[in-house]
Amino acid sequence: MSLNYKNHSEKLDLIKKGEISLADNVRYFLKKIEDNKHLNCYNFVFEDAAEKADLIEEKIKNGTVGKLAGMVVAVKDVLAIEGKALTCSSKILGNFESLYTSTSVQKLINEDAIIIGKTNCDEFAMGSSNENSAFGPVLNPHDNKRVPGGSSGGSAAAVAAGLCDVSLGTDTGGSIRQPAAFCGVFGLKPTYGRVSRYGLTAFASSFDSVGPFANDVEDIAKVMNIISGKDENDSTSADIPVPDFLSGINENKKFRIGIAKEFFGEGLDAEIKKVIELKIEELKSAGHKIVEIEFPHNEYTIATYYVLTTAEASSNLARYDGARYGYRSKESGSLINMYNNSRSEAFGDEVKRRIMLGTYVLSAGYYDAYYRKAQKVRRIIKNDFDKAFEKVDIILTPTTPDCAFKLGEKTNDPLSMYLEDIYTTSANLAGIPGISIPVGKNSEGLPIGMQLLANQFEEEKLLQLSKQI
Numbered sequence: 001m002s003l004n005y006k007n008h009s010e011k012l013d014l015i016k017k018g019e020i021s022l023a024d025n026v027r028y029f030l031k032k033i034e035d036n037k038h039l040n041c042y043n044f045v046f047e048d049a050a051e052k053a054d055l056i057e058e059k060i061k062n063g064t065v066g067k068l069a070g071m072v073v074a075v076k077d078v079l080a081i082e083g084k085a086l087t088c089s090s091k092i093l094g095n096f097e098s099l100y101t102s103t104s105v106q107k108l109i110n111e112d113a114i115i116i117g118k119t120n121c122d123e124f125a126m127g128s129s130n131e132n133s134a135f136g137p138v139l140n141p142h143d144n145k146r147v148p149g150g151s152s153g154g155s156a157a158a159v160a161a162g163l164c165d166v167s168l169g170t171d172t173g174g175s176i177r178q179p180a181a182f183c184g185v186f187g188l189k190p191t192y193g194r195v196s197r198y199g200l201t202a203f204a205s206s207f208d209s210v211g212p213f214a215n216d217v218e219d220i221a222k223v224m225n226i227i228s229g230k231d232e233n234d235s236t237s238a239d240i241p242v243p244d245f246l247s248g249i250n251e252n253k254k255f256r257i258g259i260a261k262e263f264f265g266e267g268l269d270a271e272i273k274k275v276i277e278l279k280i281e282e283l284k285s286a287g288h289k290i291v292e293i294e295f296p297h298n299e300y301t302i303a304t305y306y307v308l309t310t311a312e313a314s315s316n317l318a319r320y321d322g323a324r325y326g327y328r329s330k331e332s333g334s335l336i337n338m339y340n341n342s343r344s345e346a347f348g349d350e351v352k353r354r355i356m357l358g359t360y361v362l363s364a365g366y367y368d369a370y371y372r373k374a375q376k377v378r379r380i381i382k383n384d385f386d387k388a389f390e391k392v393d394i395i396l397t398p399t400t401p402d403c404a405f406k407l408g409e410k411t412n413d414p415l416s417m418y419l420e421d422i423y424t425t426s427a428n429l430a431g432i433p434g435i436s437i438p439v440g441k442n443s444e445g446l447p448i449g450m451q452l453l454a455n456q457f458e459e460e461k462l463l464q465l466s467k468q469i
């Protein structure tokens with residue numbers, strides 16, 4: 001059996017017509033995951049996933065099924081699912097099992113989606129290559145010598161390799177959009193507050209957002225319809241009406257599309273630049289209005305992002321102390337030594353680097369110079385977006401400065417790794433939504449992603465334009 005549907009609606013039709021059985025479909029994914037073990041996309045596979053299939057198929061046939069009937073979904077291993085392991089691809093959580101299910105995943109389950117496993121990622125979602133994982137790196141399905149991007153590398157690669165229908169990832173500075181670009185799939189980072197963070201392990205709480213990956217933009221819209229909305233368990237979730245993203249997706253609206261030279265300057269790969277410039281020409285011919293905009297503070301986004309997110313991370317990760325849950329060092333001694341040893345032994349290098357950096361920028365003598373200053377710059381960057389969105393509906397940029405790089409290529413150069421996020425972090429600083437869409441391949445056959453950004457709570461525009469493209 002191979003997959004002969006392009007999105008969930010087609011899959012549902014095939015099931016209704018009796019042309020495929022859902023149980024066979026789930027077993028097909030389980031086998032394919034096993035056959036592609038070398039890609040290392042999954043930390044955990046739920047072998048019993050097919051058990052629910054017959055019941056859901058029954059519900060499909062008698063018309064009582066939920067909106068995501070039989071959609072096979074993989075979930076990044078930073079989201080809690082009751083009774084299942086939650087590792088954040090770190091050793092520090094030991095064999096911790098979640099006591100409850102995150103809201104985003106519970107909403108999928110309530111609509112009869114089938115969760116097939118938990119995907120590999122960078123430790124605590126810190127990274128751009130999925131190489132910072134206690135489970136080892138994920139390989140890019142397009143070229144196994146290359147990284148899939150990160151931190152949601154397993155979720156992006158699983159969709160690209162056809163090891164699930166759809167997946168969930170998280171994006172704090174680009175972790176959905178960048179791996180989507182590297183793997184040639186769609187990845188949407190919603191507005192901050194659009195999707196509940198309840199049950200998402202915190203990295204940088206004022207930046208983190210949960211969003212979907214898919215091979216088809218309609219599936220992105222379908223999942224967004226379900227996971228969006230106010231949640232009593234997350235006070236930062238927004239009480240703003242959720243439009244029907246799917247029914248609006250085919251509207252053939254013409255948009256004012258902003259292009260800023262700051263996103264096309266030094267450091268951008270020439271082939272990516274060419275492909276995206278071609279797309280801009282096509283959009284112009286299709287009747288969209290291309291508007292030059294300015295993004296004067298773009299050069300400060302990476303520094304601001306790394307000051308603020310490491311500060312939040314150093315505080316959020318203080319709870320992993322070996323005392324309450326997860327890994328505890330055998331070399332305990334005094335309480336302080338037990339904390340020290342547990343954290344030293346079980347956190348990876350990148351997480352340690354960020355905890356130290358974050359502790360430093362928050363410390364008494366440096367708070368004003370770094371943390372407070374960065375908060376002010378965050379506001380200025382948000383103001384730049386506010387100004388731009390007075391003139392345009394959507395801002396168009398490359399998603400990444402280059403295509404998927406080789407495993408190990410940037411591991412010893414954190415700065416060059418951080419620069420991977422040069423076009424993506426500003427959306428998180430401003431809390432706005434962004435999508436990466438696959439727009440072509442370079443001469444080596446590696447996918448190229450293009451990013452669209454919209455104002456807060458205007459995901460609908462992103463989906464409409466993505467569909468047109």
Ligand code: GLN
Pocket residue numbers: 125126127128150151170171172173174175176203309421
């Ligand atoms: N690559 C970025 C980082 O390392 C983004 C991570 C993310 O979005 N979770 O922080």
